[in-house]
Amino acid sequence: MIESWRWYGEFDPISLNEVAQTGASGIVTSLHAIPYGEVWPVEAIAARKAEVERAGFDWVVVESLPVHERIKKGEGDLSALFANYRQSMANLAAQGVRTICYNFMPLLDWTRTDLAAPVAGGATCLRFDAVRMAAFEIHMLARPGAEDDYPAPVRARAAAWFQQATEEDRRTLVTAINAGLPGAYDRYDIAQMQAALAAYDGMDRATLRANYRRFLEEVVPAAEDLGMRLCVHPDDPPRNILGLPRIVSSGEDLAWVLAAQDSPANGVTLCSGSLGANPANDVPAIAAQVASRIHFAHLRNTRSEPDGSFEESAHLDGDTDMIALIGVLLNEQARRRAEGREDHTIPFRPDHGHHMLSDLGRDLVPGYPLIGRLRGLAELRGVIRTLSRA
Numbered sequence: 130m131i132e133s134w135r136w137y138g139e140f141d142p143i144s145l146n147e148v149a150q151t152g153a154s155g156i157v158t159s160l161h162a163i164p165y166g167e168v169w170p171v172e173a174i175a176a177r178k179a180e181v182e183r184a185g186f187d188w189v190v191v192e193s194l195p196v197h198e199r200i201k202k203g204e205g206d207l208s209a210l211f212a213n214y215r216q217s218m219a220n221l222a223a224q225g226v227r228t229i230c231y232n233f234m235p236l237l238d239w240t241r242t243d244l245a246a247p248v249a250g251g252a253t254c255l256r257f258d259a260v261r262m263a264a265f266e267i268h269m270l271a272r273p274g275a276e277d278d279y280p281a282p283v284r285a286r287a288a289a290w291f292q293q294a295t296e297e298d299r300r301t302l303v304t305a306i307n308a309g310l311p312g313a314y315d316r317y318d319i320a321q322m323q324a325a326l327a328a329y330d331g332m333d334r335a336t337l338r339a340n341y342r343r344f345l346e347e348v349v350p351a352a353e354d355l356g357m358r359l360c361v362h363p364d365d366p367p368r369n370i371l372g373l374p375r376i377v378s379s380g381e382d383l384a385w386v387l388a389a390q391d392s393p394a395n396g397v398t399l400c401s402g403s404l405g406a407n408p409a410n411d412v413p414a415i416a417a418q419v420a421s422r423i424h425f426a427h428l429r430n431t432r433s434e435p436d437g438s439f440e441e442s443a444h445l446d447g448d449t450d451m452i453a454l455i456g457v458l459l460n461e462q463a464r465r466r467a468e469g470r471e472d473h474t475i476p477f478r479p480d481h482g483h484h485m486l487s488d489l490g491r492d493l494v495p496g497y498p499l500i501g502r503l504r505g506l507a508e509l510r511g512v513i514r515t516l517s518r519a
């Protein structure tokens with residue numbers, strides 16, 4: 130497996146020199162300054178690639194080449210957006226960057242309600258709290274129908290939280306909910322989020338799937354011609370939120386995606402933390418089910434609570450059996466090797482990590498600290514080496 134590390138380029142307070150000390154060899158990055166939907170120019174791609182290579186790394190995966198919201202909404206004439214996506218892919222392929230991670234989550238990317246929930250000893254982790262999410266949706270966003278999405282005990286605790294919350298608490302919650310959106314664009318305050326949700330009014334699962342199918346039809350054949358691999362990132366959390374459908378949340382959903390364009394260019398980012406936040410998802414089993422189409426892995430763990438809340442645990446310590454999952458990925462690599470494929474190694478990155486130790490004094494990207502991820506990488510590396518020898 131290729132040890133890789135997500136780096137946010139000019140927006141990342143962590144330097145590539147620091148990353149070099151982690152032992153990772155691959156960099157996962159994006160051109161975060163380019164607005165969604167625009168073509169990524171060859172020069173900008175080449176400059177980023179040169180920067181990554183000067184520091185001694187390979188640019189192994191683009192995360193993400195984002196899908197414009199209008200494509201998700203199926204809004205108006207999308208031909209220019211599809212053409213731009215294909216052009217960006219061609220420009221990346223021309224530079225030898227061939228694996229592209231993206232998601233098809235409407236409106237928000239990964240969503241948490243707390244960016245600094247306490248863990249033992251003074252470290253912090255990311256947390257999704259059903260009560261705070263309910264408070265946000267029902268009392269701050271006043272989303273019609275939000276109450277129906279939460280059971281009475283959660284609604285009652287949400288009302289209590291909202292009543293005692295200070296202005297500062299509420300602002301912090303809005304910031305946390307927006308934190309998953311990468312890059313410099315698209316942060317929403319309450320009014321903007323209400324407007325953005327209104328633009329999705331009436332969106333149901335079937336329509337979102339039809340819009341996704343159309344996207345795949347428009348880009349997968351081009352990716353195949355370019356020798357590229359697209360790999361969709363699962364929904365995080367893996368359930369509907371804000372009244373919007375989410376359609377990449379389970380093994381069945383992934384089967385639907387893969388069947389929609391049955392091509393090796395249409396693959397999956399196996400994100401154990403995203404899928405694992407639904408206790409019904411057996412992550413090693415899902416990985417085995419889609420193994421031949423896994424082009425990239427995000428390895429992290431979560432611990433779920435009965436009310437739908439979950440917290441990010443240490444990489445080996447949550448609900449997902451990480452040893453079993455890595456075993457599935459290593460088996461798949463062995464299968465590819467036996468087929469004679471040169472590209473049999475699957476890139477992975479330690480996904481997220483606790484903010485801990487000297488990172489607590491640094492202003493880092495939420496979920497992307499140096500030391501917590503280094504800890505995760507070191508633990509995962511140990512598992513991989515051990516299983517590889519067995």
Ligand code: DNO
Binds near residue numbers: 192
């Ligand atoms: C979260 C990330 C996601 C991922 C996108 C891919 O930490 O894994 O934000 O980058 O969903 O488009």
